[in-house]
Amino acid sequence: MLQHLITQDDNLRMVPTDRNELTSAVGHLHEELRALPEETDPGRTRVLTRWIGIGQMCLGNHEDARAFLRQSLDLAEAGGNTRAVVATGLNLGDAHRYAGDVQTADAFYLSALNTARSRHPELVDFVLQHTGKHLMERGDLAEARALLQEALRLRTAKGSAELVESTQAALDRVELLLSEVPSEWSCRWTGWFQACTTVRAPARWAGDFPVLRDAVRELTAHQRVSPRHLRDQSFPVELIAAMAEEAEKAVAADGYLHNGKWNAAVGDAANRFAAQVDLAAVVARSTGLEVEQPHTGAYIGYEEGQFLDFHLDESGFGEANLILCLKHARVTGAPTVSTTVFINANGYLECDLGEGDCVVFDGALTPHGRTPLSAGESVTLISFGFRARDRALGTLTNLPSVPR
Numbered sequence: 001m002l003q004h005l006i007t008q009d010d011n012l013r014m015v016p017t018d019r020n021e022l023t024s025a026v027g028h029l030h031e032e033l034r035a036l037p038e039e040t041d042p043g044r045t046r047v048l049t050r051w052i053g054i055g056q057m058c059l060g061n062h063e064d065a066r067a068f069l070r071q072s073l074d075l076a077e078a079g080g081n082t083r084a085v086v087a088t089g090l091n092l093g094d095a096h097r098y099a100g101d102v103q104t105a106d107a108f109y110l111s112a113l114n115t116a117r118s119r120h121p122e123l124v125d126f127v128l129q130h131t132g133k134h135l136m137e138r139g140d141l142a143e144a145r146a147l148l149q150e151a152l153r154l155r156t157a158k159g160s161a162e163l164v165e166s167t168q169a170a171l172d173r174v175e176l177l178l179s180e181v182p183s184e185w186s187c188r189w190t191g192w193f194q195a196c197t198t199v200r201a202p203a204r205w206a207g208d209f210p211v212l213r214d215a216v217r218e219l220t221a222h223q224r225v226s227p228r229h230l231r232d233q234s235f236p237v238e239l240i241a242a243m244a245e246e247a248e249k250a251v252a253a254d255g256y257l258h259n260g261k262w263n264a265a266v267g268d269a270a271n272r273f274a275a276q277v278d279l280a281a282v283v284a285r286s287t288g289l290e291v292e293q294p295h296t297g298a299y300i301g302y303e304e305g306q307f308l309d310f311h312l313d314e315s316g317f318g319e320a321n322l323i324l325c326l327k328h329a330r331v332t333g334a335p336t337v338s339t340t341v342f343i344n345a346n347g348y349l350e351c352d353l354g355e356g357d358c359v360v361f362d363g364a365l366t367p368h369g370r371t372p373l374s375a376g377e378s379v380t381l382i383s384f385g386f387r388a389r390d391r392a393l394g395t396l397t398n399l400p401s402v403p404r
Contacts, residue, residue, distance in 0.1 A: 083123065089112040097137065186315065197310060227361040255301065263300055264299040302373050307373070323353070
């Protein structure tokens with residue numbers, strides 16, 4: 001129904017091929033649902049609510065996605081359609097996973113797998129595929145690999161090249177993550193930080209920091225770059241404005257939610273900026289680390305109420321990160337303003353980035369995040385990743401273990 005408007009991003013999550021077209025198509029399904037006569041077969045309502053939910057999930061509208069998928073699942077259960085129960089249960093698992101509700105997602109995937117194994121063996125490979133990707137995101141890589149390998153065997157037996165290709169892509173992703181020990185390590189550290197503290201309650205930092213101090217000191221001792229808030233860089237105003245406009249359009253057209261914020265691929269305006277501004281020199285002057293020109297970049301957008309909890313980046317992003325603020329709209333007189341925040345051995349550092357300001361840091365070894373945005377506030381950023389000219393600095397060894 002909407003399959004032709006949905007694809008997968010680099011993280012194997014469903015995203016729109018064209019955001020505007022998918023939004024329009026979901027709107028048409030809404031209209032059809034509202035126009036259904038009362039005596040309509042509930043099966044049609046079930047199908048429409050399921051696909052509206054899937055569409056909303058791909059658009060990042062998690063609350064609406066869960067509501068419509070829950071309605072569809074209830075109709076499937078009431079009608080005794082166990083095949084639809086499995087399929088819609090998987091969709092609900094995905095919707096909760098995309099929204100960051102891991103525990104609820106666990107329950108839906110487990111229920112779908114139990115029902116498929118006992119009642120619908122022809123659906124087992126689909127459930128294994130979705131559950132395997134869920135476990136991969138959660139960091140249970142060995143279990144994810146086992147489920148995806150089982151899915152691959154079943155799909156190979158089915159003889160569907162498309163299904164085999166999809167599962168092989170997920171397996172390749174798991175194998176890559178398994179080969180990158182620092183990535184798994186960073187996931188464990190991220191989980192530990194988020195269990196100890198949060199950007200949503202600044203008062204907790206002061207109360208909890210004595211518990212964190214020794215662990216953070218041991219971690220940040222390996223930093224290639226300490227956080228530096230850079231102001232007055234004299235970046236060309238017209239290039240900043242062009243990137244801000246490009247970022248807004250990219251997020252609206254092709255943006256996807258990642259860790260509670262909007263991400264989008266950079267385009268021509270960002271490439272022009274990187275070509276005209278010697279960002280490697282900016283990093284070197286401010287940190288002393290000699291780096292190559294940026295090898296990767298992404299637009300990031302935050303809206304009212306969004307935040308980014310403390311985490312570590314995967315090491316592949318580079319030895320230095322530079323976040324440049326393209327636009328920060330705030331309400332005059334607001335009691336709080338969203339900031340980029342870091343935890344270091346001395347406490348925490350808040351950086352209120354205005355347009356043209358940037359911060360340089362080592363994302364793989366510095367816990368960082370962004371505090372919640374207030375009413376009427378929005379932030380547009382671009383993030384660049386840099387590799388050190390001394391390639392030995394990119395190999396992380398003797399890393400501290402995650403505290404227990």
